[in-house]
Amino acid sequence: MSQTNQPTDAPHQPTRRKFLQTGALAASSFLIVPRHVLGKGFIAPSDKLNIAGVGIAGKGFSDTNNAFNNGANNMVALCDIDWSARTKTNFDKHPKAAKYKDFRQMLDKEGKNIDAVTVSTADHSHAVVAMAAMQLGKHVYVQKPLTHNIHEARMLTEGARKHKVVTQMGNQGASNPDQNKMAEWYDKGQIGTVHTVHLWTNRPVWPQGFNAPKTEAAAPADIDWDTWIGPATPVGYSPLYHPFKWRGWWNFGAGALGDIGCHIMDMPFRVLGLSSPTDVECSTGTVYEKDWVANYVPEGCPPSSQVQMTFPATAKNKAPIKMTWADGGIRPFRPEQLPLDAPMGGDDGGVIMIGDKGIIVCGLYGMSAKLYTKGSGSTFSLTAEQSTPQNKTMPEWGHQVLWTEACKAGFNSKEHKALTSSFDFSGPLTESVLMGNLAIRSYNLRSGKSEGRNFDYPGRKKLLWDGKNMKITNFDEANQFVSRQYRDGWKLA
The missing domain is CATH 3.40.50.720 (NAD(P)-binding Rossmann-like Domain)
Known part of the structure; x- marks a missing residue:
């Protein structure tokens, strides 16, 4: 600062x-x-x-x-x-x-x-x-x-x-030891070359997807609201912002993906040796306030979203990877290689890494990790699992x-x-997580003149990312979300 x-x-x-x-x-x-x-x-x-x-x-x-x-x-x-x-x-x-x-x-x-x-x-x-x-x-x-x-x-x-x-x-x-086991399975070649990764969460578990409060309340006497605002765009105090509910507003939080993505993306990022994605695209859920009138909320994160990124081949994984994220109650469909009775992560989120020889499935924080490998049939069978119960409260x-x-x-x-x-x-992990938010925030940016209900939304196309220079190369409007506008006196230096 x-x-x-x-x-x-x-x-x-x-x-x-x-x-x-x-x-x-x-x-x-x-x-x-x-x-x-x-x-x-x-x-x-x-x-x-x-x-x-x-x-x-x-x-x-x-x-x-x-x-x-x-x-x-x-x-x-x-x-x-x-x-x-x-x-x-x-x-x-x-x-x-x-x-x-x-x-x-x-x-x-x-x-x-x-x-x-x-x-x-x-x-x-x-x-x-x-x-x-x-x-x-x-x-x-x-x-x-x-x-x-x-x-x-x-x-x-x-x-x-x-x-x-x-x-x-x-x-x-x-720091969960189960992640070491997943890395061991992968390093031994038990799932082969990974081509697809699915990530998901039950977040948001706070109010999200509606307009910012139109009126402000007096900040309680024991709260220093101006210092809390810090580098953000100044707004009046509201209990819809503090405590905890700030997560659903772009001015303060990073939505469901920012909240839990660093937990869930951590596992494939670490196991597969990933770096920066090369492209990103998304779709988001919409709330309709009345018939035919969509509520696009520029201040707030959407009620649900789905994001897909492409990661290039790495020294550890010799093929590109399609990674898909889902939140707001959306879950991936069951991979056809996974047995019908096999659990898919947990109720609060999970990870599936699909290779040409096997699949690794785990829950939030890497709990209940399971390895399925290719047999004589088309369905993979359970080969090994960790004993950490999915619903057990984990220590730090x-x-x-x-x-x-x-x-x-x-x-x-x-x-x-x-x-x-x-x-x-x-740092690089967080950059990749926040690439998803860049796409989400660009999704409803539109250009051109209206022709009935038809608009051009360039942000809904695949966005190409230059990781070294931190820049979207095919839609400049999206680059406003790489950083932010800082309040006077708060800009990083």
């Missing part, structure tokens, strides 16, 4: 974070008592990370407290624009943590004492908070989707490398804890390289 200054630590006054990264504390043995002297299970103060949380209710509560890890680290600052009962539980859990409504003030006043920051705000402010923290040399954990738009994802990926900070996106299923798999340990080890450490969703991986 443009308001954020670079760190000005003098060479003879290294920060605590630099000590943790370089191991200088260990060298100063007269300052540190080895943990084996203090007793088994004791964590020396020097081994604790100083963490700040931005967005601390809902998912932010689990993000901050999984990183806190029962006192293995210090929670030194908590920031949320909403100081209502939603945040009280977290404030009460960490009474010594400094409390803020504006993350910029928190970084300015507490920055020298912060090593790492969790970002669990609404999608539209992920990038500005994370970039401000990284520019100060802070490690960052950012909820999925990593960013609100493609350009921001590219900037955060490059920013993490530039500032040499440890990063992780909050798609915790990436230490996703945040692994990040904190990598923060202590440093940017070039094996711990950082072993993270399952650092920005080097999750």
